[in-house]
Amino acid sequence: MTSRALAVDIGGTKIATAVVDADGTLRGAARRPVPVVGPSGAGPSGAEQVFGAVRDCVAESLSVAEIDAADVAGVGCGCAGPMRWPAGVVSPLNIPAWREFPLRDRLRDLVGGAPVFVHNDGIALAAGEHWAGVGRGVRNLLAVTVSTGVGGGLVLGGRLLHGGWGNAGHIGHVTVAVDGPPCPCGSRGCLEVMAAGPHTVRRAQAAGWVPPVGQPADGRTLAASAAAGDQTARRELVRSGSAVGAGLASAANLLDLDAAVVAGGFAQSGPIFWDAMRAGFDRHAGLAFARRLRILRSADPDRVALWGAAAFVLAADRYGGWPDAEPVGG
Amino acid sequence: MTSRALAVDIGGTKIATAVVDADGTLRGAARRPVPVVGPSGAGPSGAEQVFGAVRDCVAESLSVAEIDAADVAGVGCGCAGPMRWPAGVVSPLNIPAWREFPLRDRLRDLVGGAPVFVHNDGIALAAGEHWAGVGRGVRNLLAVTVSTGVGGGLVLGGRLLHGGWGNAGHIGHVTVAVDGPPCPCGSRGCLEVMAAGPHTVRRAQAAGWVPPVGQPADGRTLAASAAAGDQTARRELVRSGSAVGAGLASAANLLDLDAAVVAGGFAQSGPIFWDAMRAGFDRHAGLAFARRLRILRSADPDRVALWGAAAFVLAADRYGGWPDAEPVGG
Numbered sequence: 001m002t003s004r005a006l007a008v009d010i011g012g013t014k015i016a017t018a019v020v021d022a023d024g025t026l027r028g029a030a031r032r033p034v035p036v037v038g039p040s041g042a043g044p045s046g047a048e049q050v051f052g053a054v055r056d057c058v059a060e061s062l063s064v065a066e067i068d069a070a071d072v073a074g075v076g077c078g079c080a081g082p083m084r085w086p087a088g089v090v091s092p093l094n095i096p097a098w099r100e101f102p103l104r105d106r107l108r109d110l111v112g113g114a115p116v117f118v119h120n121d122g123i124a125l126a127a128g129e130h131w132a133g134v135g136r137g138v139r140n141l142l143a144v145t146v147s148t149g150v151g152g153g154l155v156l157g158g159r160l161l162h163g164g165w166g167n168a169g170h171i172g173h174v175t176v177a178v179d180g181p182p183c184p185c186g187s188r189g190c191l192e193v194m195a196a197g198p199h200t201v202r203r204a205q206a207a208g209w210v211p212p213v214g215q216p217a218d219g220r221t222l223a224a225s226a227a228a229g230d231q232t233a234r235r236e237l238v239r240s241g242s243a244v245g246a247g248l249a250s251a252a253n254l255l256d257l258d259a260a261v262v263a264g265g266f267a268q269s270g271p272i273f274w275d276a277m278r279a280g281f282d283r284h285a286g287l288a289f290a291r292r293l294r295i296l297r298s299a300d301p302d303r304v305a306l307w308g309a310a311a312f313v314l315a316a317d318r319y320g321g322w323p324d325a326e327p328v329g330g
Numbered sequence: 331m332t333s334r335a336l337a338v339d340i341g342g343t344k345i346a347t348a349v350v351d352a353d354g355t356l357r358g359a360a361r362r363p364v365p366v367v368g369p370s371g372a373g374p375s376g377a378e379q380v381f382g383a384v385r386d387c388v389a390e391s392l393s394v395a396e397i398d399a400a401d402v403a404g405v406g407c408g409c410a411g412p413m414r415w416p417a418g419v420v421s422p423l424n425i426p427a428w429r430e431f432p433l434r435d436r437l438r439d440l441v442g443g444a445p446v447f448v449h450n451d452g453i454a455l456a457a458g459e460h461w462a463g464v465g466r467g468v469r470n471l472l473a474v475t476v477s478t479g480v481g482g483g484l485v486l487g488g489r490l491l492h493g494g495w496g497n498a499g500h501i502g503h504v505t506v507a508v509d510g511p512p513c514p515c516g517s518r519g520c521l522e523v524m525a526a527g528p529h530t531v532r533r534a535q536a537a538g539w540v541p542p543v544g545q546p547a548d549g550r551t552l553a554a555s556a557a558a559g560d561q562t563a564r565r566e567l568v569r570s571g572s573a574v575g576a577g578l579a580s581a582a583n584l585l586d587l588d589a590a591v592v593a594g595g596f597a598q599s600g601p602i603f604w605d606a607m608r609a610g611f612d613r614h615a616g617l618a619f620a621r622r623l624r625i626l627r628s629a630d631p632d633r634v635a636l637w638g639a640a641a642f643v644l645a646a647d648r649y650g651g652w653p654d655a656e657p658v659g660g
Contacts, residue, residue: 163586256493286516
């Protein structure tokens with residue numbers, strides 16, 4: 001009766017929730033945009049406005065699924081970082097109204113004290129792909145998202161890797177070019193600064209690329225320009241894909257992986273990026289054990305994010321091992 | 331009574347063995363050079379000549395420790411790769427007489443059928459540092475050797491990571507320079523080709539460095555030249571150390587590690603390499619969770635290699651989880 005979880009996925013721009021059954025069925029899936037809270041709305045009221053959208057979304061999911069809040073086994077939540085883990089105190093880069101926001105405690109209040117697990121969204125993606133996505137049954141799996149940033153998560157030996165501070169799988173800040181450009185993280189030549197959408201767009205613009213009139217200078221437009229034959233757009237897209245391929249090869253060499261699942265709008269912008277990524281991997285994976293890596297395309301990242309959040313609750317044997325067995329409540 | 335292991339460490343040039351007690355005490359430590367078997371000695375007889383040295387070394391250890399072969403709980407062995415794992419069929423790069431040599435089966439014959447665990451030497455180093463070396467008590471640990479190659483192993487969440495094919499921790503082939511020089515593995519810009527002793531020496535020679543008369547062109551001589559003020563030697567040594575630092579930062583970012591133990595003659599060639607490594611790490615570890623990595627110096631790598639081999643047998647709760655619970659015999 002209680003083998004169902006409430007799953008919550010909070011990104012920079014959208015909130016998604018659902019009730020997830022033990023077999024992976026999603027019920028009452030609901031979405032809200034993250035409220036855009038202007039500078040004047042910062043502070044407690046801005047934070048509450050954002051949490052209000054989470055609360056509404058959760059209420060809709062429970063209502064449509066016809067589940068009482070007291071009847072969920074727990075809440076799993078993937079959230080954009082950084083965060084303090086396992087405390088679930090979050091400060092998502094793209095949600096300025098939330099700084100040190102006690103998300104875990106607030107979610108617990110919504111479900112009458114059931115256990116709540118809040119983790120980085122890249123780690124939720126890895127758990128979801130492994131539990132019910134295209135990575136099912138893979139013993140050593142990397143999940144990677146390439147969009148406005150580059151993130152990820154790891155399942156090693158069939159178990160989710162948390163890392164000491166809850167940041168395992170942070171592949172965006174692996175160094176792929178020791179003398180590369182500065183990264184906002186403070187390093188140089190990180191995969192993220194070489195490959196994420198906005199950085200690639202900036203590089204293309206600096207090289208003379210201009211988006212067609214009326215279209216935004218974003219990764220989607222850049223990919224469309226490249227597909228239409230713009231050589232600058234193509235070159236920068238290839239550089240990005242190639243860097244991601246090198247990053248996958250690094251992870252395969254370091255961790256002796258079986259497969260990687262790649263998600264994210266920029267990675268899935270079309271064959272130019274994808275083919276460059278595969279070629280970059282082939283160029284940088286020399287040893288037989290690394291070359292065996294299967295590179296898979298995430299089939300449905302939005303659904304996978306909710307599966308991952310639910311897996312924290314419903315499949316603790318593989319995705320558990322958190323520092324507190326029952327992080328809050330229970 | 332049987333809580334003791336026979337530990338075997340086989341590198342490119344030396345064989346070392348000891349009896350290891352459950353508290354880490356080494357007894358009957360013995361060493362032999364790997365017999366240099368010329369081209370005419372290849373084939374079965376060359377292979378047997380090398381194994382004969384292993385057998386003699388084991389016999390000396392058992393005899394000095396006054397232990398009967400039947401009284402060891404098992405044999406643990408770290409060996410230079412590549413190898414088929416967990417089969418323990420080895421083809422060490424620097425021991426040409428051993429190609430697909432059935433080391434695990436042959437070791438079993440020496441001890442009357444007790445279980446035998448053969449693993450890559452980098453993985454044995456990680457197990458040894460974690461079980462009884464400077465990495466004791468560290469939950470998320472990387473061990474790295476920088477000498478003629480760059481190798482390593484990982485303990486994550488307090489447990490040794492094997493990887494799907496037994497190659498986890500192979501940090502030497504992480505890409506640190508996407509457009510870097512070709513690596514013998516088939517990739518480009520791998521940490522090993524940027525940082526291992528022989529590659530660094532070749533780079534320095536290409537830039538005009540010449541070893542003092544009568545001294546070999548090796549990493550030790552290069553480090554001595556750098557310490558004596560040779561600017562070319564210094565620059566190349568700094569590039570190597572810096573690349574290792576970037577590799578440590580990559581691993582810290584990807585795996586959210588607590589500490590790294592660094593071993594190997596080239597890494598321990600003096601403060602020029604070591605300081606450059608630390609500076610490279612500082613430059614490439616931007617995020618707070620990665621910056622917390624403690625970089626430790628291996629205190630006694632020869633002893634640690636034997637500890638690690640013994641740990642496969644004596645502390646299976648942390649260093650076990652091999653595909654076959656009892657790889658051979660038992």
